[in-house]
Amino acid sequence: MRILAVTACPTGIAHTYMAAEAIEEAAKKKGYEIKVETRGSVGVENELTSEDIAAADAIILACDTSVPMDRFSGKKLVSVGVSDALKDANKLIEDALKAPIYKASGNDLVDDVAGIKAKRKDESKGAYKHLMNGVSFMIPFVVAGGIAIALSFMFGYDAFQQEGTLAAYLMNIGGGAGFALMIPVLAGYIAYSIADRPGLAVGMIGGSVAVQLNAGFLGAIVAGFMAGYVVNLIKKYIKLPKTLQGIMPVLIIPVFGSLIVGLSFFYIIGTPVAAINTAMNNFLTGMSGTNAVLLGLIIGLMMAFDMGGPVNKAAYAFGTGTLVAGTGSAIMAAVMGAGMVPPLGLALATFIFKDKFTLAEKEAGKAAAVLGASFITEGAIPFAAADPLRVIPSIMAGAAVTGALSMAFNATLSVPHGGLFVFFAVENVAMYIVAILAGTAVTAILTGMLKKKIEV
């Protein structure tokens, strides 16, 4: 038997750990495998992974505070207060094994998608994981900033130059605050992923230096990785006597880390990185005609290929990178449009070709339409998983059509996420919609032609 448990209490000083110990002891006596996640004042320790949960026979929650529950959907689960675990951990384990299956609210497809996303997050490793950690923390800043800027532009493109107007304030919120923070946040959370909390300050300061040197998105990535590894080196090689260890995270690491990263930027790497960044931006913004269409096509293929996996995320990260300039990006528009097509196309296919899908798939089609409209490419995964050889080529073709058309029409987007809900931030939105509809139709028709009839 494999048992998992989560313990947490409001102060998180004692009972969290006593309950953990009690459950661990009781499980060991029974000869069961046990892992306990403690959510105390020290933070989350011994966190349960998707693999742990998948392999578990039952879950025990001994918590007096709320803890993330969705991850336990589909498992036997018993939820009690911390004190119950102290009173009788033995009985608690028996109860858990007899407990009903926990079902997270929300419909199945959305759950599946969330599960797949969580699993991928656990699996991602190394540099990619650090980069994605940075990107995921950065996105809210870009979305908030980008939408504020887009709202400002609705008063006219130069309305913000008029001081004291709403348009100017919106621009200050979006450009002056949101976009100004996003590069330091990206660098900071890359470093955080590498070196944990001490990395954050050094990374954010490094990112700010990169901004000052016009090294942009690329500079932030370099600064973030450098900060993370520099902090790790400081932790490893600077050894202080025990009584002084307290000053490591508040004094030694931030000061020396920031100086090392900052000065390396000013004296050594800042200039070349800035040059590369500028060249890249010029190349991308200057690209037009056949090249642009080809790029859109490749972006489309990448977005659909693994539906939210590393290839998709690489294209996506590339798209967000082109946003840093602060104006609309044709590449970002192509990325979002192409990313919306796979679930949308499959949803349309379930609607048109009713005899090619199971009842469950037809139901899932409705959810996929919503996911697609919200630019959650992962919505296509359940269909692709069931029939990859027919579905994946169909969605790649549709997404490629949308990517290429979006670039050809020169639609631009100034925010990195939101799907249908950020269409007001799209320039040339009519043709953009045409591009998305065309791709959706291609995917739907190809899927319908390739898939076999369901035997009744």
Add this chain to the structure above:
Amino acid sequence: MLINEELIVIPVQQKTKEGVIEELAEVALSVGRIADKAQYVAAVLKREEEYSTAVGFHVAIPHGKTDAVTEPFLMYGRVEKVDWNALDGEPVDHVFMIGVPEKEAGSTHLQILAKLSRRLMKEEFRSELTEATNAQAIIDVLKKNELL
């Protein structure tokens, strides 16, 4: 240091839960671990109201997280069968009282408290505590269990 001999009281004179907390807090005040006794005691009692910190096995671990704490501390008090509304209904013999500042940056002392909490669940650790008759002996038990 989270705990030292000055923070060990054997035996505690008071016979009630509130009395024991007051008496221990007075000691914490006298050695400068808290700045405001009333505020600290209020925080501890408020925590007790949520549910008793007497976790069974004759042990209670009252704790307060408040600005009144100037330096994190752990206290040990030997009491005699004090009623603490324990989960198992038994009276309390050992009191570990904890104080943590509201804005505590480091986590070292929290790690130690987490470890203490886990140790309390072990029969052996509890009997070693019971056998210790003076402050030095308590310190030795804590050292032996890697809590110091």
